[in-house]
Amino acid sequence: MSPDLIVPLVLNASSVVLILLLVASGLYIVFGLMGVINLAHGEFFMLGAYSVVIANGYLGLNPWWGMLISIILLAAVGYVIEWSLIRFLYRNPLDTVLATWGLSIILVQVARLIFGKEFQYIDHPLPGSITILGSDYPLYRIVVMGLAVLIMGVSYYLLQKTVWGMHIRAAIDNPDLADALGIDTRQIYRMTFAYGAAIAGLAGALIAPIISIRPEMGLDFVLDAFFVVIVGGLGQVTGIIAGSALIGSLQSLISFFANPVVARISVLVLSILIIQWRPQGLVKR
Amino acid sequence: MGIQKRLKLFIGCVGFMLLLAGCGAQEETGPIKIGLLQSYTGPAGLFGEPTENAAQLAIDEINAAGGVLGRQLELVTGDDETNPQKANEVADRLVNQENVDIVIGMHSSASREAALPIIEAADKLYLYTPTYEGGACAENLFNLGEVPNQQIQAAIPYLMEEFGGTTWYLIGNDYVWPRTSNEAAEAIIEAAGGTVIGEVYVPLGTAEFSSEITQIQDADPDHILQTLVGGDGIAFQKQLFDFGVTEDTQVLTLLLEEFSGLALGEAAEGVRSVFAYFNNLETGNNSAFIDSYRAAYGDEAPPMTSLSESVYEAIQLFAIGAENAGSLETAELVQGMSDISYDGPRGPVTLSGTSRHLDQHIYLGEINASGQFEIINDFGVIESGENCN
Numbered sequence: 001m002s003p004d005l006i007v008p009l010v011l012n013a014s015s016v017v018l019i020l021l022l023v024a025s026g027l028y029i030v031f032g033l034m035g036v037i038n039l040a041h042g043e044f045f046m047l048g049a050y051s052v053v054i055a056n057g058y059l060g061l062n063p064w065w066g067m068l069i070s071i072i073l074l075a076a077v078g079y080v081i082e083w084s085l086i087r088f089l090y091r092n093p094l095d096t097v098l099a100t101w102g103l104s105i106i107l108v109q110v111a112r113l114i115f116g117k118e119f120q121y122i123d124h125p126l127p128g129s130i131t132i133l134g135s136d137y138p139l140y141r142i143v144v145m146g147l148a149v150l151i152m153g154v155s156y157y158l159l160q161k162t163v164w165g166m167h168i169r170a171a172i173d174n175p176d177l178a179d180a181l182g183i184d185t186r187q188i189y190r191m192t193f194a195y196g197a198a199i200a201g202l203a204g205a206l207i208a209p210i211i212s213i214r215p216e217m218g219l220d221f222v223l224d225a226f227f228v229v230i231v232g233g234l235g236q237v238t239g240i241i242a243g244s245a246l247i248g249s250l251q252s253l254i255s256f257f258a259n260p261v262v263a264r265i266s267v268l269v270l271s272i273l274i275i276q277w278r279p280q281g282l283v284k285r
Numbered sequence: 286m287g288i289q290k291r292l293k294l295f296i297g298c299v300g301f302m303l304l305l306a307g308c309g310a311q312e313e314t315g316p317i318k319i320g321l322l323q324s325y326t327g328p329a330g331l332f333g334e335p336t337e338n339a340a341q342l343a344i345d346e347i348n349a350a351g352g353v354l355g356r357q358l359e360l361v362t363g364d365d366e367t368n369p370q371k372a373n374e375v376a377d378r379l380v381n382q383e384n385v386d387i388v389i390g391m392h393s394s395a396s397r398e399a400a401l402p403i404i405e406a407a408d409k410l411y412l413y414t415p416t417y418e419g420g421a422c423a424e425n426l427f428n429l430g431e432v433p434n435q436q437i438q439a440a441i442p443y444l445m446e447e448f449g450g451t452t453w454y455l456i457g458n459d460y461v462w463p464r465t466s467n468e469a470a471e472a473i474i475e476a477a478g479g480t481v482i483g484e485v486y487v488p489l490g491t492a493e494f495s496s497e498i499t500q501i502q503d504a505d506p507d508h509i510l511q512t513l514v515g516g517d518g519i520a521f522q523k524q525l526f527d528f529g530v531t532e533d534t535q536v537l538t539l540l541l542e543e544f545s546g547l548a549l550g551e552a553a554e555g556v557r558s559v560f561a562y563f564n565n566l567e568t569g570n571n572s573a574f575i576d577s578y579r580a581a582y583g584d585e586a587p588p589m590t591s592l593s594e595s596v597y598e599a600i601q602l603f604a605i606g607a608e609n610a611g612s613l614e615t616a617e618l619v620q621g622m623s624d625i626s627y628d629g630p631r632g633p634v635t636l637s638g639t640s641r642h643l644d645q646h647i648y649l650g651e652i653n654a655s656g657q658f659e660i661i662n663d664f665g666v667i668e669s670g671e672n673c674n
Contacts, residue, residue: 002503005499005503008499008502009499012495012496012499015495016493016495019493116331116587117330117331117333117334118331118544118547118548118587119331119515119516119519119544119545119547119548120548121547121548121549121550121656123550124526124527124551124552127526127527129527129528129529136528136529137528138524138527138528138529140527141495141527209523210520210523210524210527211492211516211519211520211523212492212515212516212517212518212519212520212523212548213548214331214516216328217516219490220490220492220516221492251493252493252495252496253496255496255497256496256499256500259485259486260459260485260486260487260488260491260496260497261459261486261487261488263496264488
């Protein structure tokens with residue numbers, strides 16, 4: 001292997017890791033923190049990508065506006081879905097699985113009805129490349145990587161350093177006690193779910209320019225995201241960082257040095273072994 | 286005799302009587318039922334609407350001209366959900382419950398393998414229309430789609446001659462069609478004086494191609510032969526463009542059609558595909574065909590592609606074959622369909638009785654900056670090179 005390849009390989013692995021982290025971060029909040037197994041998470045991601053289609057294709061705006069629309073639209077969708085569906089199911093995880101599975105089917109059909117089954121076109125928000133240590137690398141990927149780090153940072157700050165974050169943690173740790181202390185746990189849950197949905201939407205909007213945009217696209221990503229959260233460990237920011245880093249870098253590097261099929265199998269086997277060895281995930285709560 | 290047994294016997298008798306009644310009702314004067322087995326949902330679902338439109342258009346035209354054997358045609362559709370197991374069930378419904386007279390299949394090869402035994406057992410004519418890997422032969426089966434011999438044999442030597450470059454990198458999804466196509470491609474590349482310097486297969490549903498693109502950049506080929514399906518192909522082309530590979534590497538694809546071109550826009554500029562039909566074809570009777578398609582379904586209707594238009598050709602060919610045979614008896618239909626010619630939207634085609642495949646014009650299309658295909662070469666009629674004798 002020529003030494004010229006080291007920089008692109010490191011950048012590739014980093015971008016796969018950070019894209020994975022971006023997709024998993026909304027799920028970390030909804031599934032990891034709140035314990036809601038939301039099978040419609042991939043559809044939130046899909047609706048985020050379609051936000052860019054709405055902004056760029058339908059309204060003729062710069063695709064970056066789509067990123068903003070995705071946050072607003074999905075926060076609203078998340079808020080309404082928590083209010084109309086999820087709040088009745090907190091004490092019945094199995095019912096949540098069924099309900100959100102049904103919801104995912106409905107959302108895919110809604111997207112098909114509104115936008116059609118075909119692949120969608122959006123303008124590239126940032127074509128061109130940037131030279132890093134002598135290697136040309138797509139500029140947009142670098143920006144997405146930076147934004148993924150920023151989003152994780154903001155989420156971490158909100159959860160660990162603000163009163164809202166403290167209330168969330170209290171409401172999740174001991175809902176009854178939090179209630180008794182005067183924390184409006186219902187409102188907290190609703191806002192948290194909406195925040196998780198908004199992050200999922202933003203992830204979809206950010207990744208849309210480099211993948212295919214179609215109603216079924218959520219499925220390709222939601223499985224990996226669940227994987228990352230489970231392998232990394234529920235409820236810890238460091239958990240999904242560790243999960244993404246492990247799964248993403250292995251996937252990327254084994255794809256390069258062996259082939260993508262071997263990479264897929266290795267990642268699956270390793271994940272099973274990790275869950276066997278540490279059912280609580282890589283990082284303990 | 287227990288109550289349950291008696292009940293079963295009773296239901297059996299009623300079923301048998303209904304079956305007899307059904308047979309009796311199927312008069313020689315009612316409409317001829319054309320069964321269209323295709324994907325309305327699942328990954329190939331986006332082709333469902335334009336394909337049904339193309340089928341209905343052919344049927345309306347034939348009916349307006351007096352039908353086939355003096356009878357009108359009627360379309361009966363079935364959705365395989367891009368799922369072979371479902372294809373098996375739906376084929377059974379079409380031939381055994383709906384009693385269609387022929388089956389036209391626009392679905393994956395896996396679904397064809399699942400539906401074929403049912404259709405053969407019911408002794409119906411089966412016209413399989415999309416582009417595929419070749420080699421499918423059966424008693425009542427005709428294949429109308431492009432086969433590797435037609436696409437690769439035409440395009441690869443031409444590209445090397447016309448645009449230069451001898452080294453090729455092959456990338457495809459990991460299943461039978463890309464692997465078979467690439468096997469054929471490798472022989473053709475070497476025969477034309479080129480070499481394959483790399484080959485990689487990714488699982489279906491892959492959305493991240495940075496590792497494969499770095500491998501491609503490292504190998505630095507002159508040409509890429511891309512056999513990725515649907516969304517995978519789109520993600521790959523977007524990322525290939527992002528990495529700047531398309532600036533100095535030519536891309537030939539065997540499946541990237543008009544839908545994908547429109548979704549890619551400038552990211553696909555210069556990407557070439559080889560098909561027997563393109564939406565923008567100016568030869569043959571395509572202008573009239575597209576005009577009637579737009580008149581019937583509006584400007585907002587999805588684009589026509591080789592996959593969908595092939596079903597229009599299939600119904601036109603069936604009409605000719607049935608008139609030839611003078612009967613809807615399958616054995617006679619197979620005879621009637623053999624060695625017939627038709628001049629439609631894709632230009633003159635001949636359905637060979639020995640190869641059971643279609644000899645047809647093959648065109649090379651190149652995507653422009655607005656995502657539209659422009660035809661850059663007409664290779665003329667190319668024989669399928671298949672043999673089902």
